[in-house]
C-alpha cells in the first residue's frame with residue numbers, strides 16, 4: 568500500500584479526485600451494509616494509514632483549520648495559557664452554536680513548528696480530528712472537503728474508492 572504524505576501532492580491529488588470521492592460516497596449510500604459495518608470497514612482501512620503517518624511532522628490541520636472551543640475545552644485549556652482566553656477566541660456567530668468560541672488565529676497560536684504547545688490541554692476538535700468515524704456514511708462531505716488538507720483523510724478516501732468498487736461488484 569502506497570501512502571502519500573507530501574502536502575502539495577495531497578492537495579493536487581485531492582482536487583483532481585473530488586469526482587471519484589463523490590461517486591464513492593454515492594455508491595456507499597446504496598450499499599446494504601449498516602452504518603456500524605461501514606464504520607468498521609473505514610476504521611480497518613484507516614488504522615494502518617494512521618499508524619504510518621506521523622502527525623507530529625505534519626500539523627497541516629493546525630495551520631489551516633478552524634478550531635472550536637466548548638466551555639469544557641476552555642476550562643481544560645485555561646491553566647495552560649498565559650493570557651485570558653477572551654484574547655484568544657472569538658464567538659462564532661456564523662456557526663450559530665451558542666457558547667462556542669473559535670480560535671482567532673491561523674495557524675493556531677499554540678503551534679510550535681509542527682508540535683502543539685498545549686497538547687494535554689488541547690480542545691476536543693483537535694483530539695478527534697480527522698474524525699472519519701463514526702457516521703462515515705453521513706459525514707462523507709466533510710471528509711471529502713478535508714482530503715486536500717489531511718494526508719490521513721486523503722489516503723483513506725483513496726482506499727475507499729477501491730472498496731466501494733469492490734463492494735459494488737460483489738453486490739452485482
Ligand code: SF4
Pocket residue numbers: 628629634675676677678679682683684685686689690693
Ligand atoms: S491547540 Fe494544538 S492541536 Fe489544536 S490546533 Fe492548536 S496546535 Fe493544533
Ligand code: SF4
Pocket residue numbers: 620621622623625626627628629696697716717718719720
Ligand atoms: S490529522 Fe491530518 S493534517 Fe493533521 S497532522 Fe495528522 S495527518 Fe496532518
